[in-house]
Amino acid sequence: MRSSFSGSLLLLLVFIVAPTNLYAKANPDTLARQATAVDSVAAARAIAELRSLGPEGLAALHRVYSTAIAQQVANPLLASTPEWQRLSKALDAVSQQKDSYLGGLYWHTDLEHAKAAARAANKPILSLRLLGKLSEEYSCANSRFFRTILYSNGEVSNLLRQKFILHWQSVRPAPRVTIDFGDGRKLERTLTGNSIHYILDSEGKTVEALPGLYGPGAFLRQLTSTEQLVQQVANKKSPDAGFYTIYQRDRLNQANLAWLAEIEKSGGKTPAGVVVIRKQDGTPEALQIASLAVTKAITETSILRSMTAAPEALGAVTDEAVWRKIAQRHLNDAQLDARSIGLIQRQTQKALVNKTELDSLVDKLEQNIALDTVRNEYLLHTKLYAWLINDQNRSQLDALNKKVYAELFLTPATDPWLGLFSPDTYMALEGGGISR
Numbered sequence: 001m002r003s004s005f006s007g008s009l010l011l012l013l014v015f016i017v018a019p020t021n022l023y024a025k026a027n028p029d030t031l032a033r034q035a036t037a038v039d040s041v042a043a044a045r046a047i048a049e050l051r052s053l054g055p056e057g058l059a060a061l062h063r064v065y066s067t068a069i070a071q072q073v074a075n076p077l078l079a080s081t082p083e084w085q086r087l088s089k090a091l092d093a094v095s096q097q098k099d100s101y102l103g104g105l106y107w108h109t110d111l112e113h114a115k116a117a118a119r120a121a122n123k124p125i126l127s128l129r130l131l132g133k134l135s136e137e138y139s140c141a142n143s144r145f146f147r148t149i150l151y152s153n154g155e156v157s158n159l160l161r162q163k164f165i166l167h168w169q170s171v172r173p174a175p176r177v178t179i180d181f182g183d184g185r186k187l188e189r190t191l192t193g194n195s196i197h198y199i200l201d202s203e204g205k206t207v208e209a210l211p212g213l214y215g216p217g218a219f220l221r222q223l224t225s226t227e228q229l230v231q232q233v234a235n236k237k238s239p240d241a242g243f244y245t246i247y248q249r250d251r252l253n254q255a256n257l258a259w260l261a262e263i264e265k266s267g268g269k270t271p272a273g274v275v276v277i278r279k280q281d282g283t284p285e286a287l288q289i290a291s292l293a294v295t296k297a298i299t300e301t302s303i304l305r306s307m308t309a310a311p312e313a314l315g316a317v318t319d320e321a322v323w324r325k326i327a328q329r330h331l332n333d334a335q336l337d338a339r340s341i342g343l344i345q346r347q348t349q350k351a352l353v354n355k356t357e358l359d360s361l362v363d364k365l366e367q368n369i370a371l372d373t374v375r376n377e378y379l380l381h382t383k384l385y386a387w388l389i390n391d392q393n394r395s396q397l398d399a400l401n402k403k404v405y406a407e408l409f410l411t412p413a414t415d416p417w418l419g420l421f422s423p424d425t426y427m428a429l430e431g432g433g434i435s436r
Contacts, residue, residue, distance in 0.1 A: 028053060028060035035061065035090040036083065043086065050094045054117070055106040058094045061087075062104050069101050076342035077349055096135045096168070099147050102339050103157035107134060107166045111204065111397075114167035118202035124230040125200040126164045126223070129401050131193035132174030140174040140193030145213050148347075149369065152339045153216045156223075163227045164199075171405060175418055192418050194409040198397060199226045201233070206388065206397055207244050211380040211408060213372045215334035245389055249307065252385035256287045256310045259378045263318060266325035271313040289313065308389070311382035318378070327370040334369035336362060380408055 026034075026049065034046035050057030062069060065087055072078055080088075091100050096107040108114040111127065118125045132139030134147070150156050160166060179187040199208040208226040210219070233243050260270060261284075270276070275288040287310045318326075336344075344365075345358055352358050387403065406412035411419060427433050 028056060029064050031057070032060040032064040032090075035094075036065075036086040038086075043090065047090050047093045050090075051096075058091070058100075058104065058106045061091055061094060072101060073339060073342065076346040092135055097147065097151065098135055098137055098139075099152065099343060102152035102343060103160070105151055105157060105160055105166055107168050109168060111167055111169065114165050115202060115204050118165040118200075121165060122202065122231075122234060123163060123165050124202065124207065124227055125198075125204070126160065126166050127198040127200055127397070128166075128168040128195060129171050129198070129404075130168060130174075130195040131171055132190070133170050134168045138174060138176050138188070138190050140190055140195060142193065142195035142213055144190075145369075146195065148343050149213070149336060149340055150216060150219055152343050153337050154339055155337070156216055156220055159220065159223055159227075164223070171401070172413070175420060191420060192411065194405075194411065196401070196404055196409075198401075199223070199230070200397070201230050204397065205244070206391075206400060207247075209381075209384045209388065209400075209404070210376075211384060211404065212376040213369060214376060215330070215366075215369045215373045216337070216340075217333035217335065218330070218373050218377070248385050248388050252307050252382060252389070253286050255378060255382050255385070256307060256314065257284050259311070259314050259318075259382075260284075260287065262326045262329070262374070262378075263314065263322060265329070266322045268317055268322055271317045274310065274313050308386040311378070311386075315379055323371060323375060326374045327367070330370045330374055331366060333373055334366040336366060383408060 026046075028050065031046045031050050031053075035043055035050055037043045037046070050060060053060070068084065068087060069091075072084065078084075088099075088101060092098055095105055096109055097103070097105060107128075108117065111125075114125050114127070117123075128134065128143070128146070130140055130143040132143065134143055137144075151160070174193050175191040177189055177191055179189070181187075194212055196212070197210040198206055199210075200206055207230055208222065210222055214222065229244070229247050236243075257276075260274070260276070264270070273289055276284050277286045277288050279285045286307065289309045341358075341362055344362065345352075348358070348361065352361065384404070387400065391400065402413060406414075421432065421434065423432070
């Protein structure tokens with residue numbers, strides 16, 4: 001009896017385990033074909049296996065379905081057939097990014113796995129923190145713009161694939177609201193929320209942090225300069241962590257000088273108490289805050305204090321009109337490429353009537369991107385540099401991110417309502433309109 005039971009059990013285990021073992025050994029291209037099967041169970045298993053293969057799993061999907069993907073890229077208004085829907089679902093699940101067919105980027109969702117991949121490939125990590133999930137349509141607004149404007153951009157996606165290991169992590173869910181007009185029409189939106197890109201070395205130390213939305217041109221420059229810095233440090237026989245501090249101080253100083261120059265070009269004036277320190281040849285070297293210069297001697301300490309205080313003084317004299325004039329000089333940084341415009345066209349085809357409306361929408365969007373870029377660079381990025389300079393360890397990313405969301409984005413983790421509800425504001429609704 002015992003022998004019969006054992007034999008039956010063994011046979012059962014063979015039937016249960018054998019498919020999994022055979023499946024794990026399947027060729028990536030075979031898995032790619034199975035990932036779009038009508039049979040949702042078989043497709044899910046193939047997708048999971050492709051995901052476990054890392055970038056090679058995503059590459060297999062792009063290789064097998066290169067023609068279908070190229071057709072969608074070239075013709076954004078192609079009908080979304082059941083076949084394309086299954087392929088798009090597979091691509092997004094393996095990459096862990098919505099609308100990933102354009103950029104072909106593989107995102108880690110575990111930072112330790114990303115670090116291991118970075119060490120193996122000798123590459124820095126681009127780590128995105130966001131509200132919601134990058135793989136879902138209704139993530140926070142910034143991350144949705146990233147998918148359209150940055151990750152779909154040909155140059156940006158090429159650089160990210162070749163030079164970086166990618167990672168994203170959700171900070172908290174993105175607040176979502178549905179507006180019902182009562183006649184069958186509805187609008188669905190997300191409310192509030194911001195995102196930030198951190199650039200880490202392969203050990204997870206924070207080298208750079210880019211808050212909010214940047215135009216493709218500005219984003220490319222930031223990525224390129226930081227990647228070169230990380231590689232330069234990695235190639236040193238005796239890496240010096242202070243090298244990052246020197247870089248950050250230089251970038252903060254250059255940002256302050258550039259901001260002042262922008263103000264002056266826009267018809268503004270140097271803020272009271274701000275002095276431009278010049279080299280012997282007359283070129284600007286740094287900004288000095290007069291009230292912080294306790295002696296006539298310009299020391300390293302006094303310069304650093306002025307560098308971190310200057311953004312506050314510059315921000316006080318940069319009003320909305322000046323910001324818009326500054327943004328006009330940076331429209332090239334906000335220019336969208338054909339891939340991004342194609343995605344916008346596909347997403348808005350139900351709302352826009354003709355190409356004139358699309359052109360108008362894109363033009364307005366580029367204006368807003370340019371405005372976001374300069375504001376984020378001068379108002380927010382300068383504060384981040386000051387924090388990074390003062391954090392010599394640079395390994396406490398979660399602590400830095402909490403500070404960013406609390407003090408920079410003004411959405412602290414301690415506020416469960418993200419500023420959308422206040423108990424001292426009367427709404428004339430039962431329970432204040434809260435539903436738990």
